[in-house]
Amino acid sequence: MFGITEYLTDEHRDCDELYAKVERLVSEGRWQEATEAFRKFKEETLKHFQKEEEVLFPEFEGRTGIVMGPTQVMRMEHAQARELISKMEKALEKKDKKAFLSVGETFMILIQQHNMKEEQILYPMCDQHLDAPEVVHKMESL
Numbered sequence: 001m002f003g004i005t006e007y008l009t010d011e012h013r014d015c016d017e018l019y020a021k022v023e024r025l026v027s028e029g030r031w032q033e034a035t036e037a038f039r040k041f042k043e044e045t046l047k048h049f050q051k052e053e054e055v056l057f058p059e060f061e062g063r064t065g066i067v068m069g070p071t072q073v074m075r076m077e078h079a080q081a082r083e084l085i086s087k088m089e090k091a092l093e094k095k096d097k098k099a100f101l102s103v104g105e106t107f108m109i110l111i112q113q114h115n116m117k118e119e120q121i122l123y124p125m126c127d128q129h130l131d132a133p134e135v136v137h138k139m140e141s142l
Ligand SMILES: [Fe+2]
Pocket: 049, 052, 074, 078, 114, 118
């Protein structure tokens, strides 16, 4: 069965690949392509956050009654990730390779830890407690 874990884990992999591409283009100083690739990376990442914040987390909270638990931590980490994404964007606009790669590294460390917690703990709990096909459908419709 195609569950929540599989659906959202695939998106984590897609976002990782999009970021890797941006990083490579920035390293090579190919700024125009990097800017284009960054736009895609940012769009996909923010869309993924939106699916979690507007569908998954409220469904989890509503079903389990756990509102001050893992979903709260995940929302805070999304806020940190959004801030790092705008710092990356500014570095990109200034064509500041060093600043971009440094913020990018911080972003990757944060997001890898964040994704691991979701994939190993939160998503399996969601698959266990929620109507997975319905939730995936709602996220897909956003
Ligand atoms: Fe998340």
